[in-house]
Amino acid sequence: MAAPPDLHAYLVLHRGSRWTDVYRLSPADEVVMGRASTNQIILRSGRASRRHARVFWGHGQTPGWWVEDLASRNGVQLNGQKIDSPQTLSEGDRLEIAGFELRFTRDLANGELNSAESPVDSWQDGVTEGDLSQILESSECLDIVSRSSGDLTLKRPKRSPYDRSRAGDPIPPRAGTDRALLQMAFAMGRAESPDEAAERLLETISEQIPAAEIGLYFDVPAERGSGARLPPPRRVHQRPGHRYRRPPETLLEQAFAPNASSILARNVLGDATLATENTQGEIDVESIILVPLINTESTPHRTSGLIHVTTAADDPSLTDEELSLVVTASEIFGEAIRSLQSQANLRQDLLQTQQTVKRLRAQLTGRSAILGRSDAIREIQRQIVQVAGSGAAVLLRGESGVGKELVASAIHHASPRADQPMVCLNCAALSKDLLESELFGHEQGAFTGATMQKKGKFEAASGGTLMLDEIGEMNLDLQAKLLRVLEGHPFERVGGHESVKVDVRVIAATHRDLQAMVQAGEFRQDLFYRLHVIEIVVPPLRQRGRDIVLLAEHFVKTLSKSMGRRELVLSRAAIEKLMSYPWPGNVRELRNVIERAVVMTPHRDDERPTIDADDLLLAPTRIAGNLPSIDHDPVNSNRASISLAELERQHIVGVLKQTGGNKSQASTILGIERSTLDRKLKRYAKGD
């Protein structure tokens, strides 16, 4: 006799926070719980009597659902009170029978399907291949298994459905399930996309539960996580002659609610809260497994997908082992998706980093653009293009500050080595031993302080370009070692025996006359010839005509911007002053002069600030040949009339001029720290 639908109710058993078992009560059938295998709900516990309790529909004084203790040894508790006569059941009542707790409800939409405990740990915990056996092991916490359609079988806690050793085990072991899950885990580990992983998931579940329809939903956007708005399943498995139907609204609400747990529901024929009707308007689903996929990357954790398995009226009910299988498979799937996601994120990061590197490189190339329209600079630009393609060594000659490093950088960036490193080393700044170890590296313990192996600039520039500035300052022994490397021989790190071979293009630079040095025996002739094959002479600034103004305006613009100042303009008088000055310190000196002027020019709001001739602090200079000379020769000027402090000041100014304003070089020559030099210069600027 079919009961009116509103008389149906459910017994719900939560098993930890992992999943929920639902048994649908039908008024036509009483449900007996106890140890005997003939019961509808079998309690596999030493504390259970053979026929322990029954739940039934009664028409007595109060028509409704009743629970009765069938004279059990350990009794039945209803909401914490032991019962001694049949009691009616009300919404939310809690039954405790032989150590198991069941809830009575008529309304599953009332949140009853979800456990009160914190979020489902199945998806959240995730698994790795190594964890898989542990997860299978954790299935031992299963305390209920189903035997046949329409009943619940409770068994002792801590018994695994995979345990084959117990005599008289009512659960046939699922041979091959573990192996299928392992194979699935490995296949998912190789998957290249979430869809491929999903394919493996569906394949495994449908092989293990052949008599079922399966729908898989994943990547469900947060705003579409319920009801009619749920997108169609991404993957479906249905047997010939059967159609998969998505879960009804009530079940979806449960699955997408916070703390959703997995659900196994049986005996659900005709229940519109748990299944969706077919085209004839009937609900012909017998049992359901619904496992939410929880996205733990989101805050708070939320359901981002579902595995939905259903059996039809004529099929056997889904079992606990099958629930366990689907939950475990979902955990593995979750882990695979997370790992694919993090791979995708890494790929994305890498792409962004590569784009940043490209952008910065373009900026650097822009910055290293050699400004100038003079014939002298056009000739340099032509030579750069000409030599860039070859891997031959290049010798750059020119006064200090003319832009030799800029030319080297332009050659590197125009060459096929542009994507590889460019490394610069100033040979004048280091002692012989230090220079050797900087160039070729050293092994651990090679000298005092060599606490670990260090690669040299040659290795650092591998595949790229090494610029050796002030090559004329290199000691003769090192010149010999350098020549061997330029000739393609391997080298050894200082204190080492291992041969290191690198592919590095060397660009050497000097402001000195190397030929004269060769004649004086200060530079190796063979090295000179090797370097001299391609020689570019960078002209001094005073030979570049209007380029002086072009460069000055460029520095005014870029320096005002970098200092956050409104853009300044050079007055006509200032331009004339710049054009008539011989620039012994070349472009570096010009840059320094403009920098000072930009800092010192007063800031007025009303008009565009102008750099006037007086704002340009140029040192009085006398030119000898085309090299800078020093006006204040501290050695030969009238020392007797000046103080020691003034003598020091003059000497420092002289050395700075000699180095074209290069403070690092000046401090090396003066034998003082760069910071000391800065301090002294500040003091002079204040007029102390």
Ligand SMILES: Nc1ncnc2c1ncn2[C@@H]1O[C@H](COP(=O)(O)OP(=O)(O)OP(=O)(O)O)[C@@H](O)[C@H]1O
């Ligand atoms: N043509 C140019 N266009 C723009 N900036 C330039 C130009 N030439 C030189 N500079 C700038 O002048 C400064 C000195 O240039 P660089 O260091 O290349 O000179 P250098 O000849 O290598 O000096 P040194 O011999 O003292 O090492 C740098 O700030 C550089 O950017």
